[in-house]
Amino acid sequence: MNVLRIVAAAALAAALPALPAHAADRTIPVYPGARLLTLPPEPGETPECCTFVTSDPAARVTAWYAKALSVPALDRAAFERRYPEMREAMALMAEAAEHRAPKDMRLFVLREEPVGGKRMPTLTLAILATTEGTVFEIGEEELGAEGPRWAEAMRRASSATQR
DSSP states (O other): OOHHHHHHHHHHHHHOOOOOOOOOSOOOOOOTTOEEOOOOOOTTOOOOSOEEEESSOHHHHHHHHHHHHTOOOBOHHHHHHHOGGGHHHHHHHHHHHGGGOOOEEEEEEEEEEEETTEEEEEEEEEEEEETTEEEEEOOTGGGGGGHHHHHHHHHHHHHHHHO
16 A cells, blocks of 8 residues: 555544545646656555656645645644644654655645534645655546546556566
8 A cells, every 4th residue: 555545544534534425626737747656556455546756856846736726735733733633643644654754744735624513624635755756646536537547557557566
């Protein structure tokens, strides 16, 4: 299982009840020049779309997304101040990503929904500076019209890494 999926799953599972599925209301573009980061899936796991990596510095990627999405990035402390209920989930996320030695993380909150009487993030984009480069994950649905193409490339690449 890749780090960002662990991060997102742990963060949301720890803090939020199951939310109703609905179509993406926001398309997230892929940072120019980023490539798919493919890791062999765990036994019995189906690869999920799509983790990307670039050698560009996290600050440049964060600035690009801030402009492209018209949303400010939050560091971990600012995110936890805005969503104190997410502190434990953020700690789990940091622990899960520890083996990749994250040096920096920025979060974009792209959608909030009411959960238990509070506004909670239900769609985020995390930018992680790691030993592998700057890493981020975008779900197939949030990739818009390009989603199926990226998902197919991810499935092919994942199959090739299993051989």
